[in-house]
Amino acid sequence: MSEREDDAVEALLRARFEGPVPDEGFCDDVMHRLPLRRRRHVWPLAVGLGTGAAVCWLSLQSVPLVRVGWRDWLSGEFSAPALTLLLVMAGISLLTLAWTIAEADDRRSDPRP
């Protein structure tokens, strides 16, 4: 198709289009129905994470495996308890990563932007 013929079809289509619809009270109607927008706060998440980590640490401090593992880790000795601790932490991190990716994917595949 030549560019000129293409332009002619486009001009016909544009001429056929009615253009923007006049307001006629539409905006007022929408504004009346506009709900209060919930603000997303980050602090509850941060407080929750901090509290969870602190409680976890306090409750596990008395477990010999964790105590010995942590001490060995800090001294640079990769004993069985230190490696166990490392593997558990790596496992939890991987699970969190998988969960985050799954959540992000769900959000992206949501048809509504």
Next chain:
Amino acid sequence: MARVLLADDRRAFEQLLRRYQGLVRAQLRRLLKGDHARADDLAQETFLLAWRKLDQFRGDARFSTWLHRIAYTCFLQARRKPSWPLDHCGGETGEQTAAPHAMDLHLDIESAMQRLSAAEQTVLLHCVQLGMSHSETSYVLAMPLGTVKTHAAQGKAKLRALLADWQDTGRKEQTS
């Protein structure tokens, strides 16, 4: 836009609403083949959704394009509902059998549009009538850019062929 996002400013949102409502409603009216009431319901849903999801607007497209995308998604979701009337399903309609020798060009182009596939009609609506670029249309319709270009080219070629046929028929009838 920034004022709306930062200050949760309803007045600024109202300005955006007044600026863009006309084209969003026009888009939905065309998609719904002239059902103004249902189109306005969907337009209202579109703007309420936009208000709720403003923090998800990343600025990777124009705000108007983002709104058109929400509107098109609302349209698709409404179309999936069982209560959706069959005559809004897109594609071919009763007008397909309209007399091909109609002389009025506006009627001709309308009848010719009805002979295009639903995808070609939708792409031409966005690319030509709403004045979007191919990439904007691709964003709004969530369709690959190549597919948009193909539908646009095929749609225009079909329209040109149909209009040429009908004009020829009209001329022959006039001379006979």
